[in-house]
Amino acid sequence: MAIILSVDAMGGDHGVNITIPACLRFLSESFDLKLILVGDRDAIYSQVGDRLSQYSDRIEVIHTTQVVGMDEAPQSAMRSKKDSSMRVAINQVQTGKAHGVVSAGNTGALMATARYVLRTMDGIDRPAIAKLMPTMKGETCMLDLGANVECTPEHLLQFGVMGAQLMRGVVGKSTPTVGILNIGSEDIKGNETVKKAAELLKNSNLNFYGNVEGNDIFKGIVDVVVTDGFTGNVSLKTAEGIAKMIAFSLKEEFSRNIFSKLIALASLPVLKRIKKRVDPSKYNGAVLLGLNGLVIKSHGGADVDGFYYALKQAHHEVEVGVIGLLREYLEQNKGMLEKDEELLEFKDLSSL
Amino acid sequence: MAIILSVDAMGGDHGVNITIPACLRFLSESFDLKLILVGDRDAIYSQVGDRLSQYSDRIEVIHTTQVVGMDEAPQSAMRSKKDSSMRVAINQVQTGKAHGVVSAGNTGALMATARYVLRTMDGIDRPAIAKLMPTMKGETCMLDLGANVECTPEHLLQFGVMGAQLMRGVVGKSTPTVGILNIGSEDIKGNETVKKAAELLKNSNLNFYGNVEGNDIFKGIVDVVVTDGFTGNVSLKTAEGIAKMIAFSLKEEFSRNIFSKLIALASLPVLKRIKKRVDPSKYNGAVLLGLNGLVIKSHGGADVDGFYYALKQAHHEVEVGVIGLLREYLEQNKGMLEKDEELLEFKDLSSL
Structure with a gap:
């Protein structure tokens, strides 16, 4: 077809x-x-x-x-x-x-x-913007990335459902793990919305992992990271920002003098492979779920x-x-x- | 003394x-x-x-x-x-x-x-956790990074005051610029708390720049980035997470084979300079303001x-x-x- x-x-x-x-x-x-x-x-x-x-x-x-x-x-x-x-x-x-x-x-x-x-x-109730992010282990879906600045626990549960079904299809896992973005791994952390959403996710039939923190996204410890659109958008753009800054530093340092330029030339295949792994172009598409x-x-x-x-x-x-x-x-x-x-x-x- | x-x-x-x-x-x-x-x-x-x-x-x-x-x-x-x-x-x-x-x-x-x-x-009313972050231009202070998960517009104004005075001292600028972390540069973006906080900051005697987004933090377009402790903590840890992932990719790719290992050896001075610019150790201390x-x-x-x-x-x-x-x-x-x-x-x- x-x-x-x-x-x-x-x-x-x-x-x-x-x-x-x-x-x-x-x-x-x-x-x-x-x-x-x-x-x-x-x-x-x-x-x-x-x-x-x-x-x-x-x-x-x-x-x-x-x-x-x-x-x-x-x-x-x-x-x-x-x-x-x-x-x-x-x-x-x-x-x-x-x-x-x-x-x-x-x-x-x-x-x-x-x-x-x-x-x-x-x-x-509310569509969400989801994106696959590169991680150390593969790819993780994060949502919402900006469609809903204020979310109820119910919305966050629905985001978990949507992200899990996306990953079921995209990476072919039957029960993808779902985490909720928080500021600590313990249950007592976070605001009331996040705590209540974690409870809803725990009581759902999703494969709920628990709280994850900002740095966990890129460790790939869960398949789906659920968050409200405000936090998700800031997190995504923070990631883009620091990646750009590091790329900028690489470029500046490698073009500092004739010696570093030669090194850069020799490093090209390696640098290209690195770029390929975290290439923003490759992770360009977001899906409105x-x-x-x-x-x-x-x-x-x-x-x-x-x-x-x-x-x-x-x-x-x-x-x-x-x-x-x-x-x-x-x-x-x-x-x-x-x-x-x-x-x-x-x-x-x-x-x- | x-x-x-x-x-x-x-x-x-x-x-x-x-x-x-x-x-x-x-x-x-x-x-x-x-x-x-x-x-x-x-x-x-x-x-x-x-x-x-x-x-x-x-x-x-x-x-x-x-x-x-x-x-x-x-x-x-x-x-x-x-x-x-x-x-x-x-x-x-x-x-x-x-x-x-x-x-x-x-x-x-x-x-x-x-x-x-x-x-x-x-x-x-509430102390905040502040940190200096490396940017393309120098350093930017971000706060709160996790002390206050839920903030009123007034708290955010106070964070702006604290961050500005910190930067006045630390980098010696008489009127440091203050931005508020949001999901778009336009005034209509964000949740009610952020919008109201932006209004308070605008009407204060601080040098208020307006909204900044996650990627702007590392461009260094403002001296102080104000946000609630939930968003700030997620943003900080996201930055740490992706920086670690990129470092991990660099290490893996440079140690892939004998050729890339030789290149790594030759690149060492350049790689060291890059590390120095974004070295997490150097940016270790946070201040409880x-x-x-x-x-x-x-x-x-x-x-x-x-x-x-x-x-x-x-x-x-x-x-x-x-x-x-x-x-x-x-x-x-x-x-x-x-x-x-x-x-x-x-x-x-x-x-x-």
């Missing part, structure tokens, strides 16, 4: 200059892939160029007249950009024409539009490599049926995720 | 095996330094050995019979360990015998005991190098008069930090 992805060709800081070359590269590798390229027809065709004939049966172009700005408010994008490349690309998933959508467009607008068009899955359809968010500033990896991720997640696994789990565990009266009571108390 | 530091010689994972060699090293460099070594007399003397005669006029040993366990509950440490090395070392600051205290003991117990013995400064006295917390697992840097930091912060600067600022700005009725009203609203 062919895997069909729709692509917001205009999204991101560089639009078609990045998205289309990445699409062509991925088409040349994945013979079961069809792409619906959504955006300005002329801009798309000018990038596809003479390779159109080669892929004519695997590319469909849908012309749109609007583009969602990278700084545009989500509400404005939803209301006044009904013919945007982003909106129409998402529509393809809603109508069943595509199995998933990839966009490098602005995160807020993408989340709001996708939520409006695709709706949240039964059993999920909890919607009735697969939505992959590429970094707005991604290069061709980065957008290519986002496409690859979408392809893989369609292939292993992440959305189906999550839907199946939610249907089989309706009771566990139903609103808990005790929980609501707890919330009332906490606000006193 | 001599600078006198009291040292919790028994604190940390390795006690006197680490603390005393670090003390001796620092004594050999700083001729204006006197140390009060607090702990088991025999254990201390066995480590000082024959160097006692050399430093006899610059070392005082106070014998104590108890040690606070690294996992001991703060309350238990405070109640039943009145003759612990930690407690008695803090007492030296309270009585004015020492200008500051350094401990690698358990953070919770240290904070609770220091708060009980030294009391919080007038104008400060907001107390009537200087308290430096070393990492529990610190090695001699690490504890040495914690001592050095204490010495420097006494030298530049961090506590005096903060006290002076608080006295001159009493009005700004007084309880704000509007703020209390906001708090009531937010809990609805």
Whole structure:
């Protein structure tokens, strides 16, 4: 069966200059892939160029007249950009024409539009942004990374469910371990929300590990790290920031003088292997989980490599049926995720 | 004038095996330094050995019979360990015998005991844990790193005040810039507490920069990064975790085969310079700010190098008069930090 992805060709800081070359590269590798390229027809065709004939049966172009700005408010994008490349690309998933959508467009607008068009899955209150992170042992999924700045314990439990089903599909583990991000490993640590969420996770049928700390993410001691969108976003960006600083130090020190430059030259194969292990491009795609359809968010500033990896991720997640696994789990565990009266009571108390 | 530091010689994972060699090293460099070594007399003397005669006029040993366990509950440490090395070392600051205290003991117990013995400064509701972090431009102070898991906007404003006065002393800037950790640079981002705190900081006489994100910490765009203890702790540990993972990758790749090992050998001077820039030992000491006295917390697992840097930091912060600067600022700005009725009203609203 062919895997069909729709692509917001205009999204991101560089639009078609990045998205289309990445699409062509991925088409040349994945013979079961069809792409619906959504955006300005002329801009798309000018990038596809003479390779159109080669892929004519695997590319469909849908012309749109609007583009969602990278700084545009989500509400404005939803209301006044009904013919945007982003909106129409998402529509393809809603109508069943595509199995998933990839966009490098602005995160807020993408989340709001996708939520409006695709709706949240039964059993999920809030979609979350999830990402695979490189660890010393392999990969760990972390969520939420910024969709929900304030979360209840119930939301965090749902994030655990979503992350676990993602990892079930993506890395093929039947019962992925789930940890909750906290500031110590002991049960007494953290704020009330985190403590109560840990209790919910413990009492669920997930493979709950317990508390994990910021440094544990990269040790790979759990498959899924659950956290609220505020903490998750700060943690992710902190990781990106220090990785960049170390790369900057490496570059500066290796180009300090002629001797260090020669050493750098000789070290190139080793340095390249290291880069490959923690390459941000490779970990570019984030998935908006909890919607009735697969939505992959590429970094707005991604290069061709980065957008290519986002496409690859979408392809893989369609292939292993992440959305189906999550839907199946939610249907089989309706009771566990139903609103808990005790929980609501707890919330009332906490606000006193 | 001599600078006198009291040292919790028994604190940390390795006690006197680490603390005393670090003390001796620092004594050999700083001729204006006197140390009060607090702990088991025999254990201390066995480590000082024959160097006692050399430093006899610059070392005082106070014998104590108890040690606070690294996992001991703060309350238990405070109640039943009145003759612990930690407690008695803090007492030296309270009585004015020492200008500051350094401990690698358990953070919770240290904070609770220091708060009980030294009391919080007038104008400060909650002490915070602050740390200098290496950036691409120099150093940035981040706080709180874990003392307060839930913070009001007022607490965050106070953290801004404390961080700014610390940086005024430590890096000698008259008006250090202060940023608040958030998940976007726009004013509308973040939760209610952060938004309100940003407003308070803006209306204060601090040099407020605005929102900063996780990756901005290491760009060094502000001198002080303010955040709640939960987010701060996760961010700090995330940074430590990814730095360790990158170091692990470097080590693994450079020792993969005989060729890469030779390259590593040749790269040694360059790699050493890089390590020096982001060396965790160098950034070991955290300061408990907001107390009537200087308290430096070393990492529990610190090695001699690490504890040495914690001592050095204490010495420097006494030298530049961090506590005096903060006290002076608080006295001159009493009005700004007084309880704000509007703020209390906001708090009531937010809990609805």
